[in-house]
Amino acid sequence: MEGREVHLILNPVAGKGRAAGKRGRISRFLDRFGIEHRWHVTRGPGDATGIVAGLPEGALPVAVGGDGTVHEVALACIGTRRIMGVLPAGSGNDYVKALGIGPSLERGLRALAAGCVREVDAGEVNGVRFNNGLGIGFDAEVAANVVKAPAWLGGFGRYMWAVYRLLRELECREARITLDGEVVETKTVLVAVALGTTYGARFRLAPISRLDDGLFDVIWSEEVGIGEVLRLIPSVLRGRHLDHPKVHHARAREVAVELERVSPAHVDGELLPLTGEFQARVLPRALRVVAPPGE
């Protein structure tokens, strides 16, 4: 990190407000390593992207929050040469799992001090960029309902609350999925177009995804009922669902998904405008992130 001014982009409400309390520990750690830093506190959704876009060239923004904050910082860095860092401090810390940092703030700080930079893939769907993944269908309905869950349940608890609430109205949709020109027709409960491994605070939907292979890992189900989804949930938590006969996996650079009806969808947990047509493509190694070296 030599010579680079570190700009910590803190989302004070992340982690149910606990992120703000980590400020002292982070500053002490960086001071010990002689890393100059400045704090920026976000004031609402979208603020982090604007703050990072306004930083001088060569400054290194570090998202201090959850996946929403990482997504907003990444939006200002994808496709530029700007390097970003991540210090996990949210309720959902999915992206850091794929980066090899995991949910530990200590590991994030050590990675920052070591200063190893990885070039990783980003994605774009219908013109919207993302760093971790696109989810269409059930996954996004859950993301939309998580906000209604009681805060005391925590990130994973709130996600499970939404999953069980939505199971009663579980719906599979006719879908035409095109993977680098190969067409699959199916009826599905969800299609995940993944860069990272983990979604919804703990679901290892794409356990074998790599961040720098230039490919999406696409996972989709065939038509499934409530009982099957209930049985699949523990497998997805452990990342063991890919050998289930109704779960499919493929890799592709370009993915199109056409649904019979509009469906909720999200990128990195942020909801997209309702549509039934999705055109996604990988942006190979378009993002530079401070992270432990990849294997």
Ligand SMILES: Nc1ncnc2c1ncn2[C@@H]1O[C@H](COP(=O)(O)OP(=O)(O)OP(=O)(O)O)[C@@H](O)[C@H]1O
């Ligand atoms: N000052 C603020 N007040 C309210 N919301 C904010 C503020 N700053 C940022 N945000 C928004 O908070 C949202 C959630 O942040 P983030 O994902 O980083 O934390 P989290 O604890 O993991 O949250 P969640 O569990 O809701 O995903 C982001 O979408 C961001 O835009």
